[in-house]
Amino acid sequence: MRDFDRPAVSSMTNMTIEKEVADSGGKTLMTLSTPALVLDLDRMDRNLARLTALMDGFGVVLRPHLKTAKSIDVARRIHPEGPGPITVSTLAEAEYFAREGGYTDITYAVGLDPYMAPRALALCATGVELKVTLDTAAQAESLGQAAAGHTSKPSVMIEIDCDGHRGGLVPDDPKLVDVARAVVDAGLTLAGVLTHAGASYDLHDPMALADAAENERASAVRAAERLRAAGFDCPVVSVGSTPTSHFARDLTGVTEVRAGVFMFFDLVMHGIGVCQIDDIAVSVLTTVIGTKPDKGWILVDAGWMAMSRDRGTSKQAVDQGYGLVCDVHGKPLDDLIVDQANQEHGIIALRPGSKAALPDLPVGTRLRVLPNHACATGAQHDAYHVVAGNADDVVAVWPRMRGW
Amino acid sequence: MRDFDRPAVSSMTNMTIEKEVADSGGKTLMTLSTPALVLDLDRMDRNLARLTALMDGFGVVLRPHLKTAKSIDVARRIHPEGPGPITVSTLAEAEYFAREGGYTDITYAVGLDPYMAPRALALCATGVELKVTLDTAAQAESLGQAAAGHTSKPSVMIEIDCDGHRGGLVPDDPKLVDVARAVVDAGLTLAGVLTHAGASYDLHDPMALADAAENERASAVRAAERLRAAGFDCPVVSVGSTPTSHFARDLTGVTEVRAGVFMFFDLVMHGIGVCQIDDIAVSVLTTVIGTKPDKGWILVDAGWMAMSRDRGTSKQAVDQGYGLVCDVHGKPLDDLIVDQANQEHGIIALRPGSKAALPDLPVGTRLRVLPNHACATGAQHDAYHVVAGNADDVVAVWPRMRGW
Numbered sequence: 001m002r003d004f005d006r007p008a009v010s011s012m013t014n015m016t017i018e019k020e021v022a023d024s025g026g027k028t029l030m031t032l033s034t035p036a037l038v039l040d041l042d043r044m045d046r047n048l049a050r051l052t053a054l055m056d057g058f059g060v061v062l063r064p065h066l067k068t069a070k071s072i073d074v075a076r077r078i079h080p081e082g083p084g085p086i087t088v089s090t091l092a093e094a095e096y097f098a099r100e101g102g103y104t105d106i107t108y109a110v111g112l113d114p115y116m117a118p119r120a121l122a123l124c125a126t127g128v129e130l131k132v133t134l135d136t137a138a139q140a141e142s143l144g145q146a147a148a149g150h151t152s153k154p155s156v157m158i159e160i161d162c163d164g165h166r167g168g169l170v171p172d173d174p175k176l177v178d179v180a181r182a183v184v185d186a187g188l189t190l191a192g193v194l195t196h197a198g199a200s201y202d203l204h205d206p207m208a209l210a211d212a213a214e215n216e217r218a219s220a221v222r223a224a225e226r227l228r229a230a231g232f233d234c235p236v237v238s239v240g241s242t243p244t245s246h247f248a249r250d251l252t253g254v255t256e257v258r259a260g261v262f263m264f265f266d267l268v269m270h271g272i273g274v275c276q277i278d279d280i281a282v283s284v285l286t287t288v289i290g291t292k293p294d295k296g297w298i299l300v301d302a303g304w305m306a307m308s309r310d311r312g313t314s315k316q317a318v319d320q321g322y323g324l325v326c327d328v329h330g331k332p333l334d335d336l337i338v339d340q341a342n343q344e345h346g347i348i349a350l351r352p353g354s355k356a357a358l359p360d361l362p363v364g365t366r367l368r369v370l371p372n373h374a375c376a377t378g379a380q381h382d383a384y385h386v387v388a389g390n391a392d393d394v395v396a397v398w399p400r401m402r403g404w
Numbered sequence: 405m406r407d408f409d410r411p412a413v414s415s416m417t418n419m420t421i422e423k424e425v426a427d428s429g430g431k432t433l434m435t436l437s438t439p440a441l442v443l444d445l446d447r448m449d450r451n452l453a454r455l456t457a458l459m460d461g462f463g464v465v466l467r468p469h470l471k472t473a474k475s476i477d478v479a480r481r482i483h484p485e486g487p488g489p490i491t492v493s494t495l496a497e498a499e500y501f502a503r504e505g506g507y508t509d510i511t512y513a514v515g516l517d518p519y520m521a522p523r524a525l526a527l528c529a530t531g532v533e534l535k536v537t538l539d540t541a542a543q544a545e546s547l548g549q550a551a552a553g554h555t556s557k558p559s560v561m562i563e564i565d566c567d568g569h570r571g572g573l574v575p576d577d578p579k580l581v582d583v584a585r586a587v588v589d590a591g592l593t594l595a596g597v598l599t600h601a602g603a604s605y606d607l608h609d610p611m612a613l614a615d616a617a618e619n620e621r622a623s624a625v626r627a628a629e630r631l632r633a634a635g636f637d638c639p640v641v642s643v644g645s646t647p648t649s650h651f652a653r654d655l656t657g658v659t660e661v662r663a664g665v666f667m668f669f670d671l672v673m674h675g676i677g678v679c680q681i682d683d684i685a686v687s688v689l690t691t692v693i694g695t696k697p698d699k700g701w702i703l704v705d706a707g708w709m710a711m712s713r714d715r716g717t718s719k720q721a722v723d724q725g726y727g728l729v730c731d732v733h734g735k736p737l738d739d740l741i742v743d744q745a746n747q748e749h750g751i752i753a754l755r756p757g758s759k760a761a762l763p764d765l766p767v768g769t770r771l772r773v774l775p776n777h778a779c780a781t782g783a784q785h786d787a788y789h790v791v792a793g794n795a796d797d798v799v800a801v802w803p804r805m806r807g808w
Contacts, residue, residue: 033520053763090750110693111694112693113705113767114691135694136694138767139767159694164699166696167696167703167705198746290515290539291540295568299515304714305493308713309714344494363515363518363540363542380486380783404439
């Protein structure tokens with residue numbers, strides 16, 4: 001575990017901070033209404049810099065998945081010099097990032113619902129180069145029919161299944177070439193292949209993670225090679241997950257890497273071994289609203305509405321309950337987790353078997369809880385309250401988008 | 405299991421329907437963007453009528469808990485003749501229902517965070533008779549200090565612990581009288597006692613549920629009697645949970661019942677035995693986006709972002725995964741559940757051990773998924789798409805509020 005005290009350095013410019021502080025109404029971690037989502041800017045910046053450097057080293061493009069952040073302000077932090085390539089999980093995200101930030105290079109990495117074609121086409125008509133994902137000839141034909149007569153059309157990524165995790169075609173599936181042909185026959189452009197090593201979330205051994213990364217790479221490259229051998233262009237070879245992107249040793253043949261949760265990290269990623277606890281950049285600020293000393297309970301106002309119902313660490317070696325409890329400055333408290341959650345009540349207790357003493361945290365005490373899953377916890381909130389340099393001041397309030 | 409086909413009757417007035425249909429843009433279950441939250445008005449009305457009749461029979465007030473619905477339109481459906489008594493789980497809900505619907509009789513049934521006093525006082529200053537919940541003398545003293553000099557103050561419900569589920573004082577706790585004294589000494593009005601049989605969620609036997617209801621009643625009444633014997637007024641004796649409110653046989657001494665999820669019901673309530681499957685009034689409309697016949701999988705666009713991560717049925721006799729799959733009209737499909745969920749992907753499969761055949765549901769098929777937990781699934785959405793009379797038309801779009 002690394003040291004928690006860091007220099008009070010933030011790369012936000014003074015001018016930005018001044019404007020944002022005005023917007024945040026001068027709140028601090030002691031005066032915000034709770035529960036509230038807190039984003040540690042220094043930790044996020046460090047996480048962004050780490051993966052960017054890794055990808056630069058491989059000479060591949062980083063196409064961040066913005067389903068985790070759902071925030072134009074976070075996107076701007078990733079791309080300070082102007083919009084870059086991004087990944088989204090809903091068309092609403094694509095529309096939002098195009099509208100709010102002028103993003104035009106967008107990959108929509110969820111299999112295409114045919115009903116969504118009109119919205120995809122409307123987005124293309126505004127100048128967005130949208131890449132959609134599919135794995136059947138029927139989806140390509142349906143999209144082609146909807147797009148007939150349109151000058152700007154989505155291009156197509158064929159989804160490849162590298163580890164049996166969810167959708168896509170296995171790299172050697174005979175249908176792969178048929179789908180590519182259906183794409184071209186439908187008057188659409190084949191942009192490339194896309195895979196996601198979702199099964200890497202179940203790993204925790206560095207060797208196994210490196211193997212998962214190599215399998216992900218090899219699967220995507222194999223699919224691309226088959227398409228090229230059949231005469232198709234396949235310029236983009238897209239892989240990605242936060243665990244594999246951090247454990248890849250070779251990305252030969254890959255052109256881009258997608259990852260999302262890396263920007264914030266969370267307890268699940270810690271359990272996998274991708275990050276340290278003090279890399280986790282999001283937390284939920286909460287207040288003690290009751291105590292039950294006879295039961296060893298401390299009640300807080302962060303229930304599942306604030307934390308989400310995600311119990312992603314329940315299958316890991318260390319079960320973190322609904323979250324790991326820290327003091328208001330983000331320093332973990334010995335063996336203290338959110339053990340149970342009702343809608344607006346969290347019940348804090350020591351881990352089972354802990355020999356630590358339950359701390360005296362009277363009603364009114366402020367705490368921060370690190371989440372199991374940053375994507376799920378983030379989705380419960382409308383804004384990030386940004387802190388920097390280990391200070392209590394909220395230097396910015398960054399809205400989150402939601403919906404479909 | 406009762407029959408699913410019902411007469412196309414809705415008690416919405418024609419004028420209301422005409423206005424709402426205009427707002428909904430003439431959408432149907434076949435043209436809405438998915439995933440989308442659907443509310444079956446007939447089922448909700450039936451659920452409302454059932455519990456209202458039960459409470460009328462006992463001569464007690466129903467104080468619905470609006471943390472489930474978070475919608476002024478649902479509240480108006482409960483109180484068509486004007487605002488009535490309500491329960492909320494956040495001050496933001498109290499502010500919303502006061503502002504949007506003129507609600508003034510509001511019980512905030514979560515232990516008071518001392519930082520919230522200024523907001524509570526501001527709400528009282530607008531004419532809201534707010535009752536707050538606490539279980540320590542320190543909370544009473546803190547609220548009293550904050551309220552000093554204010555003419556309109558919250559009154560106080562003392563939280564009683566009837567089953568060890570979360571906060572509150574057990575009815576015979578010597579501190580009960582001390583807390584009441586602290587309330588009065590702080591210049592506040594003691595409104596009464598409040599308890600919640602949260603442990604009833606772990607039951608499924610009608611006898612045990614009736615016992616839990618009786619224990620809830622007896623605990624609250626015992627606490628009220630102790631306070632009265634000590635010389636305090638204790639006009640309100642408030643109990644409530646959806647399971648106990650439906651299984652109570654006697655409510656002697658109780659003045660009001662709080663319940664929330666009863667208006668929609670869900671699979672957890674079905675597992676407890678409080679409702680039939682065809683009482684469940686909320687569902688998530690989804691579209692098939694892929695199939696994996698070799699794995700027995702059907703992929704839909706309702707992942708955990710649309711369903712929530714709630715796995716409340718996992719500990720019940722029938723594990724419903726992330727939800728029970730129905731056709732677009734709401735009729736359950738044999739043994740089909742959302743077995744796994746990623747952020748925007750749901751994986752539909754047959755229940756383990758099922759002998760049913762996986763139905764042929766090609767890409768583009770529309771389905772509806774009944775949720776484990778209506779409160780949690782609702783929280784993932786910004787609006788209800790209201791249907792009535794087994795028709796596909798969306799007759800209204802009702803916004804939901806969120807946040808704290």
